[in-house]
Amino acid sequence: MNAILYFVTLGLYLTATIIYLAYLVKPQPALAKASRWVIYGGFLLHSLFTLARYYEGGRTPITNLHESLSFFSLAIVGVFIVFERKYKVTILGSFVIPIALVLMSISMLFPMGIAPLNPALKSKWLVVHTVVAFLGYASFTVAFGAGIMYLIQERFLKQRKLGAMYQKLPSLDKLDDINYRCLTFGFPLLTLAIISGAIWAETAWGTYWSWDPKETWSLITWFVYAALLHGRLTTGWRGRKAAILAIAGFFVLLFTFLGVNLLLSGLHTYK
Structure with missing residues (x-):
C-alpha cells in the first residue's frame, strides 16, 4: 500500500x-485550475503516504535519506500551496514544483524499507x-524560486524586452515581497531547528x-540567511541583491541537507 501511494504521488507531481x-x-x-487540483491531490496522497509510514514504523518517517527527501518534497509542496493561495501566483509553481519532483525522484535511489530506528534518534526532540x-x-526553496523569477523579470526590464515572458511573470515588487515573507517565515524555523x-x-x-x-554546515546556512535578513531589515537590501542571496543560500542549504550526508561522515549521517 505504501509503495502504491508513493508512486501515485510521484506520478501526480510529474503531471503537475x-x-x-x-x-x-x-x-x-484551464491550465492554472488543472495544476492546482493536481498538486492538491499530490499533496493529499503524499500526506497519506507519510502517515501510513508513521503508523507502520511507529515513528516519524524522517530518519533516513529516502524518508527525508520525501518529507522535504512534501514540505515544499505544502509551503508552496500556502504562498500560491496567498499571492495568487500560479506561475511560481513552474519554478518550485519541479524541485519537489526532483527530490521525490531522488528518494527512490535509497532503500524504501522501514528499518529499525537508530538509538540516537529515539527522542521526543525528533x-x-x-x-x-x-x-x-x-x-x-520557495524563496529560491521567487529569486530566479525576479532575476529573469529584472533582465527583461533592463533590456526593455517586454514580450510574452515579461507579461507572464509577476511584478518585481510582488516577487521581492514573496522572497521577504519566505525569509521571515523560514529563518525563525531554522533557528528553532538548530536550538532544538x-x-x-x-x-x-x-x-x-x-x-x-x-x-x-547548519550554522553556515543559518549565517547566510541571518545576513540576508539583517541586510533587509537594517540596510534596505531588496531586489536583485536579496534574490541572489536567496539563490545562493538555497545551494548552501542543499549541501547542508544532502551533500553532508553523502560526502561527509559524522554523528548526523544516516542513509
Missing part, C-alpha cells in the same frame, strides 16, 4: 510539473527538530555542540 511548465509557456485559466527544519528549508538540535544532542551525546559536519 508538466502542467506548470505548460502554463509557463502559455498561461491559460519531531520538533526535523519538522521545523524542513518547513524552514521549504520556505527557502543542540538540546537533543546534549541528551543523546552529552554535548550541545560538537562541530560535527552537519552542525557546522
